Amino acid sequence: MATPEAIQVSSLPLPPNQYVSLYTDENVRRGRAPRPPPPINDTYMMFGNTFNTDDTIIRPLEAQGIKRLYPHNFDRRRELKKLNHSLLVNFLDLIDLLVRSPDSPRRAEKVEDLSLLFIHIHHLLNEFRPHQARETLRVMMEVQKRQRVETRERFEKHLEKVQEILNHALQMLPDTSELDSKIGISTDVMEAMDTTGSDQQGFDPCNPEDRIMCNVIDEMLLSNSSY
Template sequence: MASDSIQVSSLPPPPIQYMNQYTDEMIRKGRAPKPPPPIQDTYHMFGNTFNTEESIIRPLESQGIKRLYPQHFDRRRELKKLNQSLLANFLDLLDLLVNCPDSPKRTEKVEDLSLLFIHIHHLLNEFRPHQARETLRVMMELQKRQRIETANRFQKHLDRVTEILQQAIQNLPEPMDLDSKLMIETDLIVKQDILDKTDVNSDPCDIRDRIMCSIVDQMQ
């Protein structure tokens, strides 16, 4: 039981637990584990050994597989030919299984089908870099179109706000009109104050009465 517990504890943590160690708080405190160092020479994936210096799509010769098409070829044409050959060999295999299932040619046909599938899979994998570049191009075009649409909407809102502000400024009353409607005859009050200072007993009429009389005269 002790050996089993040690074996279980020595296993690497599950991916979810490993990802949870890279939270913002863990990174801010410097407690997040360091990423693994880059691979230098070789690595194993899906039971196969790969070299970091080799190309992403390994040639068939490096894998010990016989090439059925030339070095320079049209991929579409070769895929069609391989598909037709695959269909013909499959029909031959069905014929062998019906007529003579114990024939040694059955193993040869299975190997031929496997070789054709490997070639088809290899040709499709050679399209992966082009597919990745095309996917990246489409994503960048989509982001560009979204940003242009956002900028256009923002410009429309900005133009609308500018138009509303200009209309509000144009609808404001003139300063002279505002003074004439809201203010009284301040000049008369100022003159009367000056006269009162010079001669208090010269005019017994109050300034308010004089202003009211002036307003009544104007209304008539």
């Protein structure tokens, strides 16, 4: 009788095809795609472990059945340094045991001690995650602020350059008062010339006796020409 083969289940299985096929562009545009499942309010299973939605993101070590090696009130940096030093000492002890007595039962104890130290170090590092998230957000906001300040400074420089060009162009334009004065001078000259010409037309510079003689000569020439 053949034994049934073991079913291998992936930790992150692919979604079923019949469910994925419902999320077409047409269904999404018309609102026919299935709605997402409602949020879980009590407990749920993930990777074979039961999780409660009321649990904190970083659960205490006692809630996980792990012995705490440091007090409740402590300095994280100091404790991390102490754990790192203890980890190095226990690793050297394990190497010494493997060299001198590989079959000693203390070897398993040292391995458990190393595992416990790694768990505590990992737990302390996870407690720094909220601080890391805040610092990451702070750095992102500082970068955005610096970019905006640099953009404003570049804009102000371009604005000053444009204002300088406009002021230089305005300075190169002729003054309107000078134009008015030049136009006034030319008008005065033309008026003076007109008055001089009119005066000259009314004034006769010829002597009256000479004019009489000229008229007599003109009549004699006309009479001779008639013959």
